[in-house]
Amino acid sequence: MKVVTTENLHKRFGKLEVLKGIDLSVESGKIISIIGPSGSGKSTLLRCLNHLEVADFGSIKIDDEYICEADEHGKAVYKSGKEVLRICSRLGMVFQNFNLFPHKSVIENLMEAPIVVKGESKEAAMEKAEKLLEKVGLSEKRDAYPGQLSGGQQQRVAIARALAMDPEIMLFDEPTSALDPELIGEVLKVIKDLAEEKMTMIIVTHEMNFAREISDKVLFMDDGDIIAEGPPKEIFENPDHPRIITFLDKIIQKS
Amino acid sequence: MDPAYLAEITEYIAMGMGVTLKVFGVTLLFSIPLGILCALGKLSSFRIIHAVLGVYTWIFRGTPLLLQLFFTYYGLPIITGGAIQLGPEVAAYITFVFNYGAYFTEIFRAGIQSIGRGQYEASKALGMSPWETMRRIILPQAVKVILPPLGNESINLIKDTALCSVIAVTEILKNAKRIMSRDFDITALVIAALIYLALTFIVIQVFRHLEKRYSYYSIK
Ligand SMILES: Nc1ncnc2c1ncn2[C@@H]1O[C@H](COP(=O)(O)OP(=O)(O)OP(=O)(O)O)[C@@H](O)[C@H]1O
Numbered sequence: 321m322k323v324v325t326t327e328n329l330h331k332r333f334g335k336l337e338v339l340k341g342i343d344l345s346v347e348s349g350k351i352i353s354i355i356g357p358s359g360s361g362k363s364t365l366l367r368c369l370n371h372l373e374v375a376d377f378g379s380i381k382i383d384d385e386y387i388c389e390a391d392e393h394g395k396a397v398y399k400s401g402k403e404v405l406r407i408c409s410r411l412g413m414v415f416q417n418f419n420l421f422p423h424k425s426v427i428e429n430l431m432e433a434p435i436v437v438k439g440e441s442k443e444a445a446m447e448k449a450e451k452l453l454e455k456v457g458l459s460e461k462r463d464a465y466p467g468q469l470s471g472g473q474q475q476r477v478a479i480a481r482a483l484a485m486d487p488e489i490m491l492f493d494e495p496t497s498a499l500d501p502e503l504i505g506e507v508l509k510v511i512k513d514l515a516e517e518k519m520t521m522i523i524v525t526h527e528m529n530f531a532r533e534i535s536d537k538v539l540f541m542d543d544g545d546i547i548a549e550g551p552p553k554e555i556f557e558n559p560d561h562p563r564i565i566t567f568l569d570k571i572i573q574k575s
Numbered sequence: 576m577d578p579a580y581l582a583e584i585t586e587y588i589a590m591g592m593g594v595t596l597k598v599f600g601v602t603l604l605f606s607i608p609l610g611i612l613c614a615l616g617k618l619s620s621f622r623i624i625h626a627v628l629g630v631y632t633w634i635f636r637g638t639p640l641l642l643q644l645f646f647t648y649y650g651l652p653i654i655t656g657g658a659i660q661l662g663p664e665v666a667a668y669i670t671f672v673f674n675y676g677a678y679f680t681e682i683f684r685a686g687i688q689s690i691g692r693g694q695y696e697a698s699k700a701l702g703m704s705p706w707e708t709m710r711r712i713i714l715p716q717a718v719k720v721i722l723p724p725l726g727n728e729s730i731n732l733i734k735d736t737a738l739c740s741v742i743a744v745t746e747i748l749k750n751a752k753r754i755m756s757r758d759f760d761i762t763a764l765v766i767a768a769l770i771y772l773a774l775t776f777i778v779i780q781v782f783r784h785l786e787k788r789y790s791y792y793s794i795k
């Protein structure tokens with residue numbers, strides 16, 4: 321079953337066209353990695369999916385509900401803010417910079433949205449939050465504040481916080497890019513655990529080994545377009561597109 | 576120095592403290608919510624609201640408070656042909672609320688703007704509405720940023736209440752001045768100064784306490 325579908329998705333910032341007609345379709349339970357050079361529009365695509373950016377043309381569908389649909393000229397027409405918020409609540413998002421709430425303790429970070437948005441009781445929210453903290457291995461940090469945690473720990477809390485809303489799909493925008501190298505592993509492990517549970521995930525990453533290991537499908541984005549997609553083997557081992565070859569060469573040289 | 580004399584004038588001067596505290600309390604009570612509302616208005620995307628609020632803060636921050644007091648107390652009756660004739664205390668309340676509201680607007684606006692975009696995005700990604708985000712995520716964090724300048728303004732406010740003496744509000748300074756002219760002696764002024772010092776000391780302590788309460792977390 322398709323859980324995320326976009327058709328002819330266009331987005332521009334002023335004169336700069338950042339997405340040039342993206343057709344994306346993600347099957348339930350699959351893991352999609354998006355790779356590509358800086359500025360190619362990877363984050364923008366992800367951010368359009370959960371309405372952090374507003375698309376100009378095309379459509380976005382979550383499960384079988386459109387958040388925006390193309391009119392006769394192809395322009396993206398959005399549903400009401402409330403509807404969009406409701407539909408997008410099936411998507412959880414993890415940011416490069418964690419964006420935890422610094423004034424709330426770890427457990428409060430996890431309980432906030434379930435209580436405020438879903439109207440869960442404090443007890444139920446806390447119980448779930450504690451389970452999630454155990455899952456990401458941070459039970460003992462329950463009452464700490466984000467400022468007291470390492471980057472890796474903060475990102476694991478951020479993942480748990482997104483999971484607390486029981487999302488069907490998780491979006492990751494370079495979840496390990498802000499981390500010291502020695503902290504990357506602990507975050508990737510949490511994501512791998514989610515993969516084992518068959519969580520649908522779209523992951524923008526510069527960790528090529530990770531993308532190759534975990535993904536069902538890899539998308540290569542360049543200059544606002546998806547210029548290649550396929551199983552990781554195909555993309556990484558037999559790249560046929562010159563842009564991909566240069567990109568992969570550069571990454572290998574760096575590491 | 577005669578202790579009986581000291582006691583007598585201290586009591587008289589301190590009688591003015593009630594009004595001073597009333598002006599202080601009423602001003603904070605109303606100008607803080609006014610400031611929050613206007614700050615949100617300035618941060619909203621409505622052009623007309625921006626323009627109106629811009630004029631409001633410009634006028635009240637760009638002219639002397641003393642002039643504004645004169646205007647409300649002496650000016651309003653003249654331009655309304657006597658239709659609006661406020662008592663001195665009410666005139667003081669209104670002027671102070673709008674004046675301090677203008678300063679607080681700018682302080683709150685800056686405080687809210689100091690909170691990064693990531694906090695809004697994380698809240699939205701979690702399904703929180705703009706209002707919930709503002710109330711539960713942004714404003715509580717903005718308070719930490721706002722407290723130091725708010726403390727400063729509160730100290731200024733204590734001192735500014737002395738301006739009310741010029742429109743016949745019988746506050747601390749007015750009473751002290753009366754005694755000074757009556758006895759031709761500056762003891763009364765010294766006592767008034769001590770009272771102001773005591774009041775500002777309390778305000779400083781309160782804000783120090785509040786800032787401490789908000790130091791439980793750091794914005795990294
Ligand atoms: N809010 C914005 N306003 C203007 N331009 C923007 C905005 N957000 C992104 N851009 C521009 O859009 C282009 C694509 O940005 P995007 O962040 O999607 O790239 P990316 O593929 O995620 O790159 P990176 O790997 O560096 O994260 C860039 O040129 C960027 O400067």
Ligand SMILES: [Mg+2]
Pocket residue numbers: 362363364493494
């Ligand atoms: Mg990016």
